[in-house]
Amino acid sequence: MLKAKPNLESRIRTLKRDWSIVYDMLNGKNNSGFGWDEHGQLVVSEDAVWNSHKEADQFIHRSFPYYDQLTAVYAKDRAIGKDAQIAVDIIEEIDVEDVA
Template sequence: MLKAKPNLESRIRTLKRVWLIIYDMLRGKNNDFGWDEHRQLVFAEDAVWNSYINSHKETGQFKHRSFPYYDQLTAIYAKD
C-alpha cells in the first residue's frame, strides 16, 4: 500500500467537494452566476454574491478564488 494513498484520497475528496459547490452555483437554482473561462472563476454581481453567501457560508471563498480544474472535474463528476 502506498503511504501517499490517504493523502491522495483526501485531496480527491476535497477537489470533489469544491467542484460540487461551484457546480451547484453554476447549474443549480441560481442562474445569476457565470463562469469566466479566462480567469477560471465564478462571477456575479455583488448583490447576488452577498445574498448567496448569507445562505451558503462555505461559498464566500470562491468570490475571488480561481478553480482551474472545474472543466476537467465536470467531465469526470457531472455524470454522478
C-alpha cells in the same frame, strides 16, 4: 501501501466537494446571477448575488482551474429531477437532523 494514499484520497474528496459547490452555483436551482469566467477560471457575479449566497464566499476571488476536467468526470454522476438536491440542501438537512 502508499503513504500518500490518505493524502490523495483527501485531496480527491476536497476537489469533488469544491467542484460540487461550483457546479451547483452555475447549474443548480439557485444559480441565478452566477457566471463562469473561462479566462480566469472562476465564478463571477455581482456583489448583491454573492451577498445572498454566503455559502459561496470561498469562491469570490478563487480560481478553480480544474472545473472543466472535473465536470467531465463527475457531472454524469449527478442526480437530476424533482428529488435531486444540491450540497447546500443536504447540509441544511443534516444540521436540522442534528438539532432534532
